[in-house]
Amino acid sequence: xxxxxxxxxxxxxxxxxxxxxxxxxxxxxxxxxxxxxxxxxxxxxxxxxxxxxxxxxxxxxxxxxxxxxxxxxxxxxxxxxxxxxxxxxxxxxxxxxxxxxxxxxxxxxxxxxxxxxxxxxxxxxxxxxxxxxxxxxxxxxxxxxxxxxxxxxxxxxxxxxxxxxxxxxxxxxxxxxxxxxxxxxxxxxxxxxxxxxxxxxxxxxxxxxxxxxxxxxxxxxxxxxxxxxxxxxxxxx
Numbered sequence: 001x002x003x004x005x006x007x008x009x010x011x012x013x014x015x016x017x018x019x020x021x022x023x024x025x026x027x028x029x030x031x032x033x034x035x036x037x038x039x040x041x042x043x044x045x046x047x048x049x050x051x052x053x054x055x056x057x058x059x060x061x062x063x064x065x066x067x068x069x070x071x072x073x074x075x076x077x078x079x080x081x082x083x084x085x086x087x088x089x090x091x092x093x094x095x096x097x098x099x100x101x102x103x104x105x106x107x108x109x110x111x112x113x114x115x116x117x118x119x120x121x122x123x124x125x126x127x128x129x130x131x132x133x134x135x136x137x138x139x140x141x142x143x144x145x146x147x148x149x150x151x152x153x154x155x156x157x158x159x160x161x162x163x164x165x166x167x168x169x170x171x172x173x174x175x176x177x178x179x180x181x182x183x184x185x186x187x188x189x190x191x192x193x194x195x196x197x198x199x200x201x202x203x204x205x206x207x208x209x210x211x212x213x214x215x216x217x218x219x220x221x222x223x224x225x226x227x228x229x230x231x232x233x234x235x236x237x
Contacts, residue, residue, distance in 0.1 A: 012056060013062065026122075035051050035053055041066055044056070045073040048074055049078075057085050067095060084100075085106060086121065107125050108133055169200065171221070
């Protein structure tokens with residue numbers, strides 16, 4: 001007999017292999033259970049109304065209308081307690097993300113995310129919160145504000161794959177600080193700074209400190225300084 005406190009989940013995606021994998025993944029958690037599967041938007045709406053799941057994992061792009069049309073149809077029908085989490089393989093659909101949140105979606109999860117992020121998103125929305133890519137958000141207004149505050153709907157960490165420490169180093173480099181200066185400011189070894197800087201170069205596709213400074217300014221990683229503060233040094237040192 002199925003425990004009454006397990007989260008009842010409906011999976012809607014047009015790829016059968018992905019649905020099956022997602023079902024197995026979800027049911028590996030003791031507090032979750034998949035009650036149904038849908039292969040397109042029309043079926044997602046029909047099964048949502050029939051099964052009334054706690055959570056609907058809904059692919060943003062599907063045949064017969066897609067995830068947004070499915071959300072519209074669900075919203076236009078009788079009120080349901082189902083919480084919808086949009087699954088997307090692309091983090092550049094800023095307008096679609098905002099539209100989904102406005103239509104009542106409670107979460108946005110990238111298909112490339114680690115499994116733990118999906119589990120956290122489900123538990124977050126079940127506790128009345130919202131989920132945006134990799135973290136919980138207090139409400140829908142805050143979620144939309146965060147999406148609108150970024151150029152493509154992702155944080156700088158996600159967009160450029162920079163770690164928190166690497167993001168901390170970039171402004172110092174753009175400001176003309178040497179590796180020794182940065183090491184002293186961050187209380188780390190100079191060779192540690194050099195290693196981080198090498199990783200930054202690789203991730204951003206730049207080859208010098210000056211190129212990094214210009215990239216950071218042009219892409220909003222730092223505020224534009226006066227031209228005299230840009231370091232002319234070509235290497236990592």
